[in-house]
Amino acid sequence: MFSSVSLCAADLEQDMDTLNANLKIVKKTDDAREMQQALTRMRAAAQDAKQSTPDKLEGQPADSAQIKDYHAGLDSLAADLEQDMDTLNANLKIVKKTDDAREMQQALTRMRAAAQDAKQSTPDKLEGQPADSAQIKDYHAGLDSLIAQIDVVSTLAKANNVEGAKREAAKFDEIRNTNHKKFR
Numbered sequence: 001m002f003s004s005v006s007l008c009a010a011d012l013e014q015d016m017d018t019l020n021a022n023l024k025i026v027k028k029t030d031d032a033r034e035m036q037q038a039l040t041r042m043r044a045a046a047q048d049a050k051q052s053t054p055d056k057l058e059g060q061p062a063d064s065a066q067i068k069d070y071h072a073g074l075d076s077l078a079a080d081l082e083q084d085m086d087t088l089n090a091n092l093k094i095v096k097k098t099d100d101a102r103e104m105q106q107a108l109t110r111m112r113a114a115a116q117d118a119k120q121s122t123p124d125k126l127e128g129q130p131a132d133s134a135q136i137k138d139y140h141a142g143l144d145s146l147i148a149q150i151d152v153v154s155t156l157a158k159a160n161n162v163e164g165a166k167r168e169a170a171k172f173d174e175i176r177n178t179n180h181k182k183f184r
Contacts, residue, residue: 012052018045026113030106035113043120046074081121087114088146088176095153095169104157104165112150119143123183142179149175 018041025038050071053060060066087110094107119140122129129135149171156165 012049012054015045015049015052018042019049030109035109036116039113039117049074081118081123084114084118084121087111088118092169092172095172096166099162101157101160101162101165104162105154108150108154108157112147112154115143115147115150125183139179139183142175142182146172146175146179 022038022042022045026035026042029035029038053067054070057064057066057070091107091111091114095104095111098104098107122136123139126133126135126139149168153165153168153172156162156168
């Protein structure tokens with residue numbers, strides 16, 4: 001029979017395996033849905049891993065710097081809002097610059113996944129707001145409008161209409177500027 005310590009170690013190892021496997025998916029896939037599912041599994045595994053303590057930290061008080069650092073590291077495995085915004089910005093530059101429909105689609109896939117992931121975060125300006133507050137709902141609505149526009153541009157790129165996609169992509173700036181005024 002396993003002891004509770006070895007069960008925790010096995011659970012932690014399984015969580016780490018889940019994190020690693022899904023990180024590989026995130027890095028390789030061009031499918032926004034597959035990427036979002038992998039990010040969701042990573043987030044769940046990171047939360048589960050916080051329930052266990054690695055052998056090296058066994059015996060440390062829950063409020064120790066080492067335990068806090070361990071938890072912070074797990075929290076950072078799923079992209080934070082700043083990383084999501086950096087991903088959006090970097091890939092928007094690709095969308096605006098490329099003449100290759102496939103490269104554009106790949107950038108849009110990354111943008112969509114980052115926008116979806118950003119919905120899991122709260123901007124500093126809204127910290128402490130209840131999840132059902134008007135401000136949080138407005139923040140999510142802004143991301144939903146971005147996702148909808150990404151889908152419009154993506155449809156054009158898939159049809160190999162790069163020029164039309166670029167014209168529609170110009171609307172990303174307006175969406176960004178409107179929402180940054182509210183939430184940044």
